[in-house]
Amino acid sequence: MDRHKGRPRAAGESEQEADLRASVLSLFLTVLQCLLFSICASIPYLPLQYFTFVVQVFNRSFVFGGNAAFISVAFPSCHFGKLYGLVMALSAVFSLLQYPCLALVNGPLDGNPLYVNIGLTLLSLLAFIHPLSVFLHCRSLASQRAISASS
Template sequence: MQLRHYLFIGTLNPLLERLARGDADLVSSYTNAFAFTQLCGVLCAPWNGLILDRHKRGKAPRPDGALGALADLRASVLSLAVTVTQCVLFSICAAVPVLPVQFATFVLQVISRSFLYGGNAAFLAVAFPPQHFGKLYGLAMALSALVALLQYPCVALVRGPLRGDPFYVNVGLIAVVLVAFVSPVVVARECRRRAKELEAAGTPLAAPPGAETPTELPH
């Protein structure tokens, strides 16, 4: 998904020039629109956190220990699925050779990017022990940077054999991004496995009806 974002940003001007048929004023207006949407990214950043924390907004307190970790992991399934879906929609819009469609591409790109980077760090904090967060985050960034290097052969492929037409590269990137749906599926299966282990251990996965958290009595 990061490769998709990098490649879009790196080839934005040639894309706009080709779709605008060399109209410099039109390209400038679309470039300004893209820059404006990037400034709005700060407004999109908290949205993924709202999805991750939706189970903490009820009246019942968040359970501790293994039950709390399972609840957090279950919340991340929807976050991961929404993140991938946004990137797929962004990739599809970027592949449509119609200039007005690129307004939707700009919006989806900034939302998808906010979900991608914020959700990546949040998922690592939820799914793994906190003492490994720094190592895992650094590893994730290093691997994504290596994959992002593929943007250079992709650009060379478009400029060379494809003669400036990025259609087939865009279709290939859509197919690659679709593979990312494996992530929420794997996490959902892990949630079911942990839930079965807790049930086998006799741990109730939901509080009984009418149960209330005991309050501490004054000394």
């Protein structure tokens, strides 16, 4: 994000808009890492599982660091603690879903996690909506700025 923040801003673009535009790449790479992790974790090949562990470590740092950076850029600083705490609480609630998934694998699926892994991978594809919506928001702000500058 910091590398993209150094680029010159467009005429009339605020610092917050430039920061928000710079966060799109970070958000996209984070979601791409999540998808890579889901795919690698779904393949039961031991050498790939070593790589999966490394991807998971990087992924967690990207998720939590990128989350804090995005909250600090997109929202007023007086709300940072509340929003970060809310995200951590939601993360903990979704972490509780591992127990029903494990019960599903051990029960009806007879120890075969393939369908759960496919479902979670497809669910992680929904995360691409966030970087896309931030990108579209930045683009609409730029077009509004261009329209107001031309008139």
